[in-house]
Amino acid sequence: MKSEEREQLIASLIYGEISSEERRRLEAWFLEHPEDREEFEALRQTARTLDRLQPLPDHLIPPLSAAQLIHRAGARMRWRALAGMAAACVALLVLCASQGVMIQIGSARVTFGPVAASGAPNANVREIVRQELAAVYLPVVEGVVHTLEDLQAASRMTVSRQAALEESLRQLATFQTAAQRINEQRMSQVASELVNGIDEKLRAVYPVVQNAAPYR
Amino acid sequence: MLLTDEQLIAQCGKGSLPAFELLLRRWDKRILQYIYRCVGCRDEAEDLRQELFLKIYQQRKSFRPDGNFQAWMYKIATNLIIDKWVRKTRPPLVSLNEDPAGELNAWRWSGDDDVRQRAAAREIEDRIHAALLRLPPDERMALVLRHFENMPFKEIADLVQVPESTVKTRVYRALQTLRDEMARLGIAGMDCLPGGWPSAEVES
Numbered sequence: 424m425k426s427e428e429r430e431q432l433i434a435s436l437i438y439g440e441i442s443s444e445e446r447r448r449l450e451a452w453f454l455e456h457p458e459d460r461e462e463f464e465a466l467r468q469t470a471r472t473l474d475r476l477q478p479l480p481d482h483l484i485p486p487l488s489a490a491q492l493i494h495r496a497g498a499r500m501r502w503r504a505l506a507g508m509a510a511a512c513v514a515l516l517v518l519c520a521s522q523g524v525m526i527q528i529g530s531a532r533v534t535f536g537p538v539a540a541s542g543a544p545n546a547n548v549r550e551i552v553r554q555e556l557a558a559v560y561l562p563v564v565e566g567v568v569h570t571l572e573d574l575q576a577a578s579r580m581t582v583s584r585q586a587a588l589e590e591s592l593r594q595l596a597t598f599q600t601a602a603q604r605i606n607e608q609r610m611s612q613v614a615s616e617l618v619n620g621i622d623e624k625l626r627a628v629y630p631v632v633q634n635a636a637p638y639r
Numbered sequence: 640m641l642l643t644d645e646q647l648i649a650q651c652g653k654g655s656l657p658a659f660e661l662l663l664r665r666w667d668k669r670i671l672q673y674i675y676r677c678v679g680c681r682d683e684a685e686d687l688r689q690e691l692f693l694k695i696y697q698q699r700k701s702f703r704p705d706g707n708f709q710a711w712m713y714k715i716a717t718n719l720i721i722d723k724w725v726r727k728t729r730p731p732l733v734s735l736n737e738d739p740a741g742e743l744n745a746w747r748w749s750g751d752d753d754v755r756q757r758a759a760a761r762e763i764e765d766r767i768h769a770a771l772l773r774l775p776p777d778e779r780m781a782l783v784l785r786h787f788e789n790m791p792f793k794e795i796a797d798l799v800q801v802p803e804s805t806v807k808t809r810v811y812r813a814l815q816t817l818r819d820e821m822a823r824l825g826i827a828g829m830d831c832l833p834g835g836w837p838s839a840e841v842e843s
Contacts, residue, residue, distance in 0.1 A: 427804070427808060430807070430808050430811040430812070431804050431807035431808055431811065433811055434792075434807040434808070434810045434811040434814075435792070435807060437814070438785060438786075438792070438810075440791060440792055465818050466811070466814040466815065466818060468818075469814050469817050469818040469821065470786060470814060472767065472821065472826075473767075473771075473782075473786055473787075473817070474786075475764070476764060476767060476768060476771075477764065478672045478675075478787075479671065479672060479675055479681065481668055483681075484667075484668050484671055484685075485685065486664070486667065487663055487667050487688070487689065487692060488660075489656055489659045489660035489663050489696075490656065490660075492663070492689065492692055492693060492696065493656070493659075493696060495689075495693070496693050496696060496697065499693070
């Protein structure tokens with residue numbers, strides 16, 4: 424019989440979990456090997472000794488309350504969630520402190536860690552920041568550029584319109600001046616014609632007046 | 640007619656708090672004894688017991704209707720002991736200083752001759768308990784489950800997921816180590832011990 428098998432059979436015998444066939448084999452073995460019987464007796468005595476070890480007395484065992492237990496379970500879950508968030512924040516801070524991080528909003532830029540120390544972000548961080556900015560801000564920047572282009576186009580249009588207007592005004596002024604001159608000339612002509620007409624009539628009337636009898 | 644553990648845990652899975660309370664009252668002291676035998680520290684055993692029932696409550700819906708509640712509970716308890724205690728490799732020592740409330744010390748040194756005799760016996764018992772706790776974790780658990788919990792080898796094998804023959808070998812070697820340790824301590828047997836812990840009356 425191999426030693427492991429013998430050990431297993433002895434354990435089975437001590438705890439009464441041995442079949443009749445196994446018991447016969449073991450008894451036969453003990454007859455040939457009395458030292459193993461002594462071993463068995465010693466171990467059985469050890470097991471009996473263990474029986475005398477007292478359990479904890481009931482009055483020293485505080486009872487558990489189901490309601491308190493369930494309350495604690497809920498509290499524990501909340502604490503675990505908080506602890507998880509705190510751990511995530513700490514991990515993020517550690518990552519930022521070790522790798523460096525740069526935050527840029529518009530023209531404002533804040534840097535932490537090696538980025539701030541070296542004055543320039545390392546390649547990884549720069550690339551990450553570039554990608555972040557590209558993802559977040561590029562569409563906005565493109566929109567602004569388009570708007571500016573539209574405004575510029577509108578501005579160009581306004582300038583050309585203004586020039587046309589100015590030209591129109593200049594032409595109008597010229598027309599007005601010309602019209603005024605024309606008017607003035609015309610007026611002068613009309614006036615002179617009028618004066619001449621009056622003079623002619625007066626000349627025609629004058630001899631009649633000269634030859635007329637005096638009023639009495 | 641009493642409800643079985645399996646019926647209670649099924650009701651508990653449907654949200655019955657009284658069913659859980661009943662289950663807890665049925666098992667909390669016995670399971671604490673098992674954990675205490677394995678870890679050797681009352682405070683730690685109480686913490687693990689609380690952890691165990693929390694797990695039972697959280698996993699109540701995963702209990703199979705055709706399952707064996709006791710085996711399921713012992714499996715969770717054993718895994719907890721392995722995870723939270725054995726792997727920490729704490730020194731398995733039982734000390735009088737581990738009695739924070741002073742209940743045992745007060746009882747042991749109360750001045751009464753009979754009580755002193757019992758205290759001396761308890762000291763020997765503590766040493767044997769310490770020897771038990773110095774066993775390798777696998778052997779200690781196998782011995783505690785077989786000897787103190789009276790669990791058949793086959794069930795222990797299912798619980799710790801090793802062959803039955805391995806469990807028997809572990810129990811044999813645990814007894815062998817304890818026998819050698821007792822011989823080293825000069826304890827031939829425990830017949831000298833009156834046995835028993837202080838009763839509530841003695842303490843009061």
